[in-house]
Amino acid sequence: MGLSIQISPQQLVAPVIDSRQVMPGVFYLKLKAPPVASLARPGQFAMLGCGPDVLLRRPLSFHNANSDTGEVTFLYGVVGRGTRWLSQLKPGDTVDILGPLGNGFTIKPDSKNILIIAGGMGVAPLCFLARQAQDGGRSVTLLLGAASAANLCPAELLPAAATCQTATEDGSAGVKGLITDCLPQYIDKADQVFACGPLPMYRTLAKELSLQGKPVQVSLEVRMACGLGVCYGCSIKTRDGMKKVCRDGPVFSMQEVAWEELAGL
Ligand SMILES: Cc1cc2nc3c(=O)[nH]c(=O)nc-3n(C[C@H](O)[C@H](O)[C@H](O)COP(=O)(O)OP(=O)(O)OC[C@H]3O[C@@H](n4cnc5c(N)ncnc54)[C@H](O)[C@@H]3O)c2cc1C
Numbered sequence: 410m411g412l413s414i415q416i417s418p419q420q421l422v423a424p425v426i427d428s429r430q431v432m433p434g435v436f437y438l439k440l441k442a443p444p445v446a447s448l449a450r451p452g453q454f455a456m457l458g459c460g461p462d463v464l465l466r467r468p469l470s471f472h473n474a475n476s477d478t479g480e481v482t483f484l485y486g487v488v489g490r491g492t493r494w495l496s497q498l499k500p501g502d503t504v505d506i507l508g509p510l511g512n513g514f515t516i517k518p519d520s521k522n523i524l525i526i527a528g529g530m531g532v533a534p535l536c537f538l539a540r541q542a543q544d545g546g547r548s549v550t551l552l553l554g555a556a557s558a559a560n561l562c563p564a565e566l567l568p569a570a571a572t573c574q575t576a577t578e579d580g581s582a583g584v585k586g587l588i589t590d591c592l593p594q595y596i597d598k599a600d601q602v603f604a605c606g607p608l609p610m611y612r613t614l615a616k617e618l619s620l621q622g623k624p625v626q627v628s629l630e631v632r633m634a635c636g637l638g639v640c641y642g643c644s645i646k647t648r649d650g651m652k653k654v655c656r657d658g659p660v661f662s663m664q665e666v667a668w669e670e671l672a673g674l
Pocket of ligand 1: 530
């Protein structure tokens with residue numbers, strides 16, 4: 410990725426403004442955190458405290474950050490103890506937040522047409538990116554894939570002006586199949602491609618010949634402990650040697666990642 414300026418993350422106790430379920434097992438969380446909101450960029454993440462019984466904070470990407478209102482939002486799936494604790498928050502409760510962390514996405518100044526590929530929960534950081542691209546006058550196409558219609562991100566949480574193509578594995582909404590099946594229709598027009606999703610989606614993209622000459626940035630949501638580059642727990646193998654997802658990422662050039670070595674996601 411290009412040069413990234415590391416800004417000191419802010420740590421604060423943030424009041425919950427909104428917390429609700431928006432899809433089966435998926436929650437939306439809005440916090441008042443002005444120092445974080447004014448610094449956060451698309452693709453960056455925050456470490457959120459998950460209550461007295463969960464030792465390590467958990468990483469979540471910014472779904473949005475608004476420096477005018479001082480609010481940050483997150484979209485997350487409940488998968489274990491930490492996210493279960495977060496899902497029980499009510500307006501007025503507080504959350505310990507540390508961020509923004511990581512490098513974030515880079516939109517090239519000469520990119521006019523942006524193609525965004527979201528698989529499942531991968532949509533979370535890409536909404537913020539799409540909004541920023543649109544604010545900069547770019548055209549945004551969002552390819553959104555999910556298992557079924559019930560798992561598609563609700564329209565009110567998606568960037569309003571984006572052209573949106575959906576695909577579901579069971580055919581209950583949009584095209585039946587995987588979102589990567591829709592790529593041939595959209596790839597030629599794209600100046601830059603951004604993706605976030607599960608490992609099988611990335612493996613498919615990495616093999617996709619039509620993407621070989623395109624700049625593609627991906628966000629890696631590997632398991633992470635400290636989020637600060639101290640513990641090396643999130644190290645991955647890249648074509649340029651070992652990299653820490655929390656400090657050198659979570660956004661990487663797709664061509665840079667040694668996909669055959671990566672497990673999990
Ligand atoms: C930079 C970054 C950004 C992220 N952004 C988002 C986001 O915006 N929305 C969202 O829903 N999730 C996101 N994640 C994943 C999220 O951090 C984990 O789902 C969360 O930490 C799980 O915590 P837990 O205590 O609920 O589950 P745990 O009890 O820690 O784990 C429960 C199970 O979840 C799985 N799991 C745990 N961590 C991850 C992970 N990082 N990736 C995949 N599976 C995992 C494991 O298989 C484990 O068995 C992000 C991860 C990273 C590194």
